[in-house]
Amino acid sequence: MVSAVRVDRSLFAGDAHLVAPLLLGKLLQHGECVGRIVEVEAYASTDPASHSFRGRTDRNAAMFGPAGHLYCYLSYGIHVCANVVTGPVDDGAAVLIRAVEPVAGLEAMRLRRGGRNDLTDGPGKLCQAFGITLAHTGTDVTDGSGICLLDDGTAPPPHPIVGPRVGITRAVDLPWRFRSS
């Protein structure tokens, strides 16, 4: 049994590339499923690789909403990926959760993953494993009602692995990918 508290909304107040490394080590929880965040990427509206770069649209509206809420999108017409919004309202910044390390609810994850054992080592995979869907866009990860971010006292790694983001074609030089070391 893990003793953990919900993170405070203030954790998401800063710029995405500053918030992102702070999320490493936090716990993602949805129902019985819990995983420790080990890889994230930052996206901002000043960033050509970001969905928010060309301004607010129906799809990315949640990115311009309050910090600590989810922005989920469909990738390649197939996979759901989940971000946590950061910064002020209308800022259009968020942190993509790329990978977590399974902690609890492994059986439920395996079931949703079709019996596979690679459960949460990719942004699409972890959403499938956790049952995160497009319908979760806009939900608050700090209010304890659904998908939550928890802190069990584990500090973020002091020297995370920093590097370029994955799968993008623009702003490829920006070192906004962070991985637990």
Place this chain on the structure above:
DNA sequence: GGAACGATCTGC
């Protein structure tokens, strides 16, 4: 109105 392109994953 149409075409091109993904913040990915899987199977060949």
Place this chain on the structure above:
DNA sequence: CAGATCGTTCCC
């Protein structure tokens, strides 16, 4: 390494 698969975006 290429196909899946479809919503969003951008261009005509």
